[in-house]
Amino acid sequence: MFATYLVVVLLTSVLNGCAAVANFIGHEYPRSQADKLGVPRSWMRPLGALLAAGALGLPAGLVVPAVGALAAAGLVLYFLGALWAHLRVHDYQLGPWSLFFCLPVASLALSLAQPW
Template sequence: MFATYLVVIILTSAVNGLAAMANFIGHEYPKSQADKLRVPRSWMRPLGALLAAGALGLLAGFAVPALGTLAAACLVLYFLGALCAHLRVRDYQLGPWSVFFCLPVAALAVSLVYHGAW
C-alpha cells in the first residue's frame, strides 16, 4: 500500500507543481485557458500559488499526514471550482480538467486509506 501511496502523492504533487510553475512564468496554456474561461489574467499568479501550496502540502503529508490529506482535499475543491468556471462559460471540453481532478481525488483516497481514516 505504501508504494501506491508514494506514487500517487508524488505524481499528483509533480503535476500540480508544474501547473503552478506554468502559471508563475506566464506560459501560454494557462493564459489561453484564462481567456477562454473569462478569468482575469491577474488571477494566474494567485491561482498558481494555490496549486503550489497544494503540491507542497501533499509532500509535507509524508511528515504530517493530516496536512497531506488536507492538501489533497483542498486541491479537489480547487478543481471543482475550475469545473464551475468551465460550466459557467459552457465549455464542455473537460478532458484536461478530468486528469487534473482525478489526481487529487486519488491522492485523497489513498491518503485516507493509507492513514487508516477510511
C-alpha cells in the first residue's frame, strides 16, 4: 500500500508543480483558461503559489504525514473552487479538471489510510 501511496503522491506533486510553473511563467494555457473563466490575470501568480504549496507539501508528507494530508486537502479544495469557476460560466469541458481533481483526492485518501 505504501508503494501506491508513494507513486500517487509523487505523480500528483509533479503534475501540480508543472501547473504552478505554467502559472508563474504566464504560459498560454492557464491564461486562456483564466480568460474563459473570467478570472483576472493578476490572480495567476497567487493561484500558482497555491499549486506550488500543494506540490511541495505532498512529498513533505512522507516525512510529516499531517503536512501531506493537509496539502492534499488544500489541493482538493483548490480544484473544487476551479470546478465552481467552470460551472459558473457553463463550461462543461472538465476532462483536464477531473485528472487534476482525482489525483489529490487519491493522495488524501491514501494518506489518511496509511498506518503511521
